Amino acid sequence: MKGPIRSSKGRDFLLTPQNILLTAQMDSTPQSEEDSQMIFNVEILGEGKRVLQPTAESDPKLQELKTFLVDWINFELKHEHIVVKSLDEDLFDGLILHHLLPIHSKDLLATLHLLIALAQHFRPDLPLPPNVSVEVVVMEPTKSGMKTGKAIECLTGSREEEATPKKDVFDQLFQLSPDKINDVKQAILNFVNKQLVNLSLTVTDLESQFADGVILLLLIGQVEGYFIPLSTFFLCPQSMEDRLHNVTLALDLLMEAGMLQQPMDPSEIVNQDLKITLRVLYTLFLKHKNSPKPS
Template sequence: MDSVIQSGDSQQTLFDATTSGEARKILQTSSENDTKLQGLKTFLMDWINNELKQEHIVVKSLDEDLFDGLILHHLLQKIANITIEVEEITLSTVNQRRKLGVILEAVSSCLQLEESELKWDVNLIHSKDLLATLHLLVALARHFQPGLHLPPNVSVEVIVMEPTKTGVKTEKAIEFVTRSSDEDAAPKKDGFDQLFEMNPEKINDVKEAILNFVNKMLVNLSLTVTDLDTQFSDGVILLLLIGQLEGFFINLSTFSLTPASHENKIQNVSLAMDLLTNGGILENAVNPTEIVNGDLKSTLRVLYSLFLKHKKSSKPS
């Protein structure tokens, strides 16, 4: 066990850990000036500023500028293409925390994370906890823009403080904010990337072939698809198609048959991606947000993976 005495914000964190009864982590001062950490902070600030440049929002400090929820609100609405009904400007601590709570609930819903998986909360973000803010932004970047090549292998030294019956136990530990470059690298290009880049004139032929395949597979469900660009964006027909092709029933309680919100659509498509990935059908990961937003290449990539496995069953006997 490493005993640590620090001043300023660290003393306040120590007090918070003692009174709340929960373990807390704080960055070692030596880690705050680490070159890799500074590079990640700059990368994330550039990413946010690029996303929000049309709104004339400029982030200069991740922990100082994001704590009140204003920029997180705009960022999440932009990258997730959703509307979050909260106050635009909140001056009081109570209202800021309430706003943050709504925003972070939306984040959890989009990322499909359980509470135990979260490395941030309202208290940490509002108290300008840099480590929690970094974990939140990295999770958002990975989920909504998997093509971003985040700086790899960024780790920090933290002090873990855990209240005990006799006082506060403190230990040093290493915590990773990003892992290997393989984990954060852009997806490898496949045949669809080449098709869209080198042979765009053939896209309609591919769409027609997949459309014919899909409609043959859905005939028993009395469903007809006429527009690949839009009819798969809510995940409903995609889930029904997967169930039909793979020969199993997807319980209606596990997805929304009539999705009324963007979050419902994300949940539906996320379930479909999980089924395809776990079944070894989809080799290249696809961001559910791209399907929901009507990205044709992503939609075709998913449908083509099903076509490759089941194309024989679509031929007349």
């Protein structure tokens, strides 16, 4: 899991698209959209606390969502031999959540929001049950005592909303800080050439040299530590079909390794789309940036 982005003020930090965006926006953008939304929510809720209405727990859609999230947690933690049966009983002490995120809560509503956010962030392709809303009790302390009220809180949106592509850090980089793109390209270029040194290969142009998939496949095999049989791809691709075959194979390998969260269109790399090429190479960079130079 990716950790939070911290300020670089007073110390050096790894060159990443996130950090470049953060540096570029510190002087020009007062607050991000998420920060503004967070402040808005805090101002609206004040000191109020929300808990599930007891009758809401019998809602079939809520039950379906809870079952879905339990199955997702058990799938993610299968390798640790951890089995969750109940969200409100098994997650309250934080021991289970410790394996997903270091946070503690015994609030089922907050737990649901947390798990939905985790699932959507780390597995945006997961088909969460849509249109789940619950009735909540809003409790807010006042000078005259505790004030209570009821409200409807949305947990998941519609399928159409979930299907809308969300902008990632590279979309933001190209939109907000195009002057920083070369810094990201150079960082990834340095990583690529360091990994390919034993193959006597040098990359100088990311878009064109990765467009036929050959160097991408060799790079994947090099950093992942396995040999890709030459019979499975075209070492000297001659046609668009050959290049598409190579790039498709490379993307399939990255998907199987869990480095890509959702499928990508191989034709975009073949057509030398810089943003897509950077996005793919960055997945390898994130996983192997601290790996020693191949011997």
